[in-house]
Amino acid sequence: MLNIILFGPPGAGKGTQSEFIIKKYNLTHIATGDLFRKHLSEGTDLGKLAQTYMDQGKLVPDEVVIGMVDEKVKENPNVAGFIFDGFPRTVPQAEALDALMASKGTPISGMVALDVPVDELEKRIKERGKTSGRSDDQDEQKIKTRIKVYYDETLPVANYYEQKGRFAKIHGVGEIDAIFKQICDKIESFR
Template identity: 40%
Template sequence: MRIVLVGPPGAGKGTQAAFLAKNLSIPHISTGDLFRANISQGTELGKQAKAYMDAGNLVPDEVTIAMAKDRMEQEDAAGGFLLDGFPRNVSQAEALDEMLKDAGMKLDAVLDLEVEEDEVVKRIAGRRVCRNDSGHVFHVTYAAPKTEGVCDTCGGELYQRGDDSEATVRNRLEVYHTQTEPIIAYYQGQGLLVTIPALGEVADVTRRAMEALKK
């Protein structure tokens, strides 16, 4: 199967992508992993991406699209793949359609992990990370430490990362609504969109997604 996974930050895309890819025996292709792999390997695309990132700029669509194309052409993706973080806008979605068409392929489904905005803010803004090298992560609601502000494992101080502040999360959501959310309507128009309620236990969300794909 060839699947695109979409949803706002905090919807659990990375977690669900890993489980779904394993259940379907297809590779999980993450934009973040693509960037890291190309940069660490020193590929030409990696050098281009790094230059933009080091300057604090977004990596242009053409570089992201080229990385995705290269990855999807690898042998392990011949029988299908799960895309996570790509496409991130309608232009990339159109480019993906062209790539697949040229290869005589098509998408089977687009899974939209649906989570209310307030829940997204609660999930991300509630994270607390240990300042020590252990990097253990807690959550004030879902995985609270035994003692507030103290890591259960090493006794280190727990803090909220700047990227997890409510203001930052709401800004990320605004970027998502502006840039990425339009692809939901794009794929809905193609009859590919499947909306999955993403509240509840991880296993329950995976089960809903697998049942939807079987249909």
């Protein structure tokens, strides 16, 4: 089973690239933002709790996120693998994800990180905000907070996987197809 973490700051292109990766490798997509919105639309307690953190541009507590991810993995027992988009965001989440997937006999294959300069991230998120309908894509302060949280709290996850020899960094600026080809080359190296 192929289990890939697609990593990078908000606006790096994870959503765009994950669509191509899903099609090529027939992976099941797990995006924590989607999980949060699903729980919100269903009115679950986990969803309401997650929204209070998301509205402030902050990270949702690990136990909430891991519970949602575990539920999604259990719902898909016979798949070719998973692509984790925007998760894990902290080293404890990475450790918990590794333990969760190992307990199911299907460890994380590797992490591909999209590296994009901050000014480009801000520009992309503002542009996306025109059509996404997400309030956090339209508020300049929330955008800056989300990017700062990534660099302060999330970036250490890359070091975690790098130390395990399961990490690849891709420059995330340029033609979408060229970036996708680089991602595929790295994914193949994890197999």
